[in-house]
Amino acid sequence: MTWGLELASVRFGTRTALDRVTLVAAPSTVSVVVGGDEAGKSTLLRALVGLVGLSGGSSRRPPKSEIGYVPATVGLYVDLTVEENLAFSGGAYGVTGQEFAHRSAELLERIGLADARDRLGGQLSGGMQRKLAVAMALLHRPGLLVLDEPTTGVDPVSRSELWRLISAAAAAGTAVVATTTYVSEAHRASTVTLLDQGRSIATGAPAEIVDAVPGKLGVVRSAVQPRGLSWRWGTTWRLWSPSSVLPEGAEPVQPEFEDAVVIASLAYERGV
Amino acid sequence: MAVLAETRRVTKRFGTFTAVDAADLAVASGEVVGLLGSNGAGKTTLIRLLLGLLRPSGGDALLFGVLPSMSTRRRVGYVPQTLGLYDDMTVLENWSFTAAAFGSARPVLPESIRDSKDELVGSLPLGLQRRVAFAVAFSHEPELLVLDEPTSGVGPLSRARLWQDIRESTEHGAGVLVTTHNMEEAEQCDRLVVMVDGRVAADGAVADVIGSRTVVQVTCDDRRKAFAALEEEGLIVQVQSDALRVPGSPGQVEEILARHNLAATVATVPANLEEAFVSVVTKGTHR
Amino acid sequence: MWAMIVKEFRQLKRDRRTLAMLVALPVLLLVVFGYAARFEVSNVAVDVVGPQAEQVAGLLRAPFQVVDVDPAAGKSLVVSRLRDGDAAVGLVTGQRPFLVLMDGTQLFAAQAAEGALARMTATGKAGGSPAPAIAVRILFNPKLKTSWIMIPGLTGLILVFIGTLITSLGIVRERQSGTIEQLAVMPFRPWDVIFGKIVPYLLLASLDLLVIVVVGKVLFGVPFVGNVATFALGALLFLLVTLGMGVLISTVSQNQGQAIQLAIMFVVPQVLLSGLIFPISSMAAGVRWIAYVLPLSWYIDIGRGVMLKATPIKALVEPLGVLAGMAVVVLGLAMLRFRRDLAPSVRGGGAITADPAAVPS
DSSP states (O other): EEEEEEEEEEEEEEEEEEEEEEEOOOTTEEEEOOOOTTTHHHHHHHHHHHHSSSSEEEOOOOOOEEEEOOTTTTOTTSSSSSHHHHHHHHHHHOOOOHHHHHHHHHHHHHOOTTTTTTSSSSGGGHHHHHHHHHHHHHHHOOEEEEEEETTTTTOHHHHHHHHHHHHHHHHOEEEEEEEEEEEGGGGHHHHHHHEEETTTEEOOOOHHHHTTSEEEEEEESSSSSSSSEEEEEEEEHHHHSSSSOTTTTEOOOOOOHHHHHHHHHHEEEEEE | OOOEEEEEEEEEEETTEEEEEEEEEEEETOOOOEEOOOSSSSSHHHHHHHSSSOSEEEEEEETTTTTOOHHHHEEEEEOOOOTOOTSBBBHHHHHHHHHHTTOOOOOOOOOHHHHHTTTGGGSOOOOHHHHHHHHHHHTTSEEEEEEEETTOOOHHHHHHHHHHHHHHHHTOOEEEEEEEEEHHHTTTTEEEEETTTEEEEEEEEEEHHHHHOEEHHHEESSSSHHHHHHTTTTOOOOOOOEEEEEOHHHHHHHHHHHHHTEEEEEEEOOHHHHHHHHHHHHOOOOO | OOHHHEEEEEEHHHHHHHHHHHHHHHHHHHIIIIIOOOOOOEEEEEEETTTTTHHHHHHOOTTTEEEETTOOOOHHHHHHHHHTOOSSSEEEEESSSEEEEEEETTTTHHHHHHHOOOOHHHHHHHHHHHOOOOOOOOESSTTHHHHHHHHHHHHHHHHHHHIIHHHEEEEEEEHTTHHHHHHHHHTTTTHHHHHHHHHHHHHHHHHHHHHHHHHHIIOOOOOOOSOOHHHHHHHHHHHHHHHHHHHHHHTTOSSHHHHHHHHHHHHHHHHHSSSSOOOOSSSHHHHHHHHHHHHHHHHHHHIIIIIIIIIGGGGGHHHHHHHHHHHHHHHHHHHHHHHHHOOOTBTTTOOOOOOTTOOOO
């Protein structure tokens, strides 16, 4: 049983937040949606879990009791302790008694908060809060886990711990959909969807997206921004040409996934 | 290159908790310094000490060579994580307010944000809000810019544009202090300062911070399985185009993979910044 | 400094709620102190009974207003009519001395009546006729104590405070922290969420109510002579109205500040115009209708009646009915709006009212 959106559109008044986007969430896989701010990532997830109605297209999702959702605003209670937050989630999803004790202990161990049961949610660091929120969403072993920018603003160490949690959930059979602005995280996914202003401009496995990059990519080592479609890359510049010819001074280079994302946006803007 | 701001073994205690412990930090004109560290490592406290918003419990914090004061505050542009803009005023109104507050003659709105001058800040997309915040902070031509996570939550193209703005400002002689969690961004800095538990654990150019650290590069047919096996052992795995990278020694990694019946080739390669950062931070801290 | 002033003005001109308050509150206060804030009662409802009823009734002038003349009836009818709140003063003729019974819970009416009687006997004396023997008896609140009539009203004030202000803050806090989105995705029905939020406050308010009644009795000697069940019913219905108001306010507020503003605009008029302080009967006719629209006014009727006069439930059908009606309307509206927040329609894209600028899209 797979879930997702098919040619889904969402309109708020005259503004089209989502335009005929298709997203597939299959069990035991991780699907990552990448895009900048205003790309429509949150709207996409909200449409998937049913917080927002569709103006077109269709959606498929399991009943509420089988969904786990963590919004971008973290969504835990800062004036409740770690234990109390989990208990609330347990009560809501019907995970109580022995099963709750067992499952919560397991999750707390995984996220490193086993000794912090009585700490208030508001006293946890940003990374810890996110981990707790994800644990709360995993308590009932949902069939579909939906995470809105789970790693934004989180330090690299906590970030990888979060992904470990997420990968473990997928390995156990959950279908995971997550959005991110960190392009490098898309490597962990089996399917990546690139969103730009509400449209899906590329979708597929990371390797497929890189292979599908049109034109030619080059590196320019200069102090001044070269002319043409270029962007800074560390201490050098990346230069992209829609044709197969690079201007002078640019050394050809194989695109990495991060390049593919930028190129896809530029190509889309130019109707390539 | 004049030193704009520096701390000399500065310490800050809140009751029994030491937030910053004998930290040395310096920002000179024309350079971009990146401040890295986990949440709670003391980055924000250090910045507030530098800006004179907190008084040190020990050591010194100097702004333009003297103790921070009203007059030195005028020469600093600060963009906190929450942007410091008024959501319910337009871009132009925010601009005028800051210009009036700092007593600068009304300079012209920069081109990059001129199109949205009459829009309420609260209605703009995040990337644009951040560019406005930066422009507003720079409007009175400060000599030192302090930016707290300037591109958090922003897409790759917007991020690149914002960094272009930052670089341009250094070309005018300003010094910039940036805190970030994004390694791509950290790589754009001239110098990095890594904080762990209130102390400065590493300080230098990107190459210096990486030092001679190495990681193990793993090429395996069944990449997914290898990934899972390594993560399960508690290793932090990074994915490159067609290889995996883990900290540790080749021997260790081979042994783990063998235990899971996976055939792979392993090689020692230099670490990248993210791996170096993780190694600096987790060294000595128990998880 | 000038920059700060300009900025504040700019922000203010976009803040419609604060502007509304700046305009509405002075208007309200003007109305209140111009037309409503009076202690002098110009209109005392009088029953006259006994054999000489018609005669005596003819002699009565303002502020007395004769509402019933019944020569066949006696003291017992007067007492029950006072208890039911149908009259403020009763004259029992046909006995020496005349019996004048007053409803002590209508403090200012009683005072006005006393004053008028004194004037009448004085003019009579001046005119040469002997003063008829009059015995004045004040029922229900014999010492005309202010605390006795304030405390039942105070119970209502607490219920309004907890019911509306605190409930709305509790719900808005969830909206502000973004956890309402998650509640909408969890397997809760909208009713679960609303009642889950309301019930703790309901219980707390009831507890507070109990405490005040007890303290009133112990410290001020305020009696509780009526039917507890009737009182409880009145309190419950009133609570439902105020709680419903709290939920409603939370559905139109994005943050706690806005919720407080709306709650204030709901509470302040009730404090001033519900008969808690200034008697409704002394309000100018043009503004008296406001009192009838405020739930607290009806509750005070019930509270004072049951606590001080042992008014039976059948005499309180009107206030109870009005409160019940208000509860149905307010709660119904609140449910509808809250439900829309938690379970948007499948068609049309109704979005959750979280602050869109704070959440990246």
